[in-house]
Amino acid sequence: MEKLSFINDRQDKLANILCKRGFSYNYVCKLLRNKDVKVDDIRIKDNLMIEQGSQITVFYEASALSQGYEIVFEDDNVIVLDKKTGIEVEGVDGLEGKITGSMAVHRLDRNTEGLMIMAKNKIAKDILLEAFKNHKITKKYLAEVVGATAFNGETYKAYLGKDSENSQVRIFANAGKGRKEIKTAFKTLKSNPTSSIVECDLLTGKTHQIRAHLAYLGHAIIGDGKYGKNTDNKKFKKKTQQLFCCYLKLNGLNNQLEYLNGKIFQKNPDWLKI
16 A cells, blocks of 8 residues: 655545545545545545645555546647546646646546647647637537437537536526526437437537536436436446547647647547447
């Protein structure tokens, strides 16, 4: 067994703290069940709120602490990664802290896996941010959802409002105060009466857009504890959402990054079976 000991730098739930250190969510649950985590020298088995300044000690198997990403492409200006589940994008313990000199230009939720691009210098970051702002970079996702679907690639429009009190968003059919229009295209790749594989084309990029939009349409992502149903997640034995960024196409890049225009990156998740 290996030992990791550190001082917690921000109040948060214990599972969140350990996931940011590179452990998968499933492995964190195992650590807690086995009482392999100490907080201020007391063994903990529950996902408690941990105060800033507390000392956390973890006893773990060496193979359990992965770096949380795989480099798909790298040059002097950008890095394209395959991010694993349970890893934060930003922050000291996130991907920016693990990859020296890199800067995030878009996000994937902690438990969303797949392709993302990061800048290696300020000029590259500004160019990428402008391209994302102008919707020039294409991102597609694969999701495993509850129930049979019959999407044919249509674009679905709705309105998204933030529910800050519950750290989530809500989808509405009509415009309203504080609501932003969203557009997502969905295409069914495989379907049966209990679940479907859906390709999601993100036409606008809002917080939790795909997760909330699919749930609104009656097909929550399997494993999504925020927008799905616990009964469904237990039935499928999934604790993290089956959502993967499978496709990145770069366009709208000028000056220093013009050479990357038209470049496509593709990757499928391990759970995909078509």
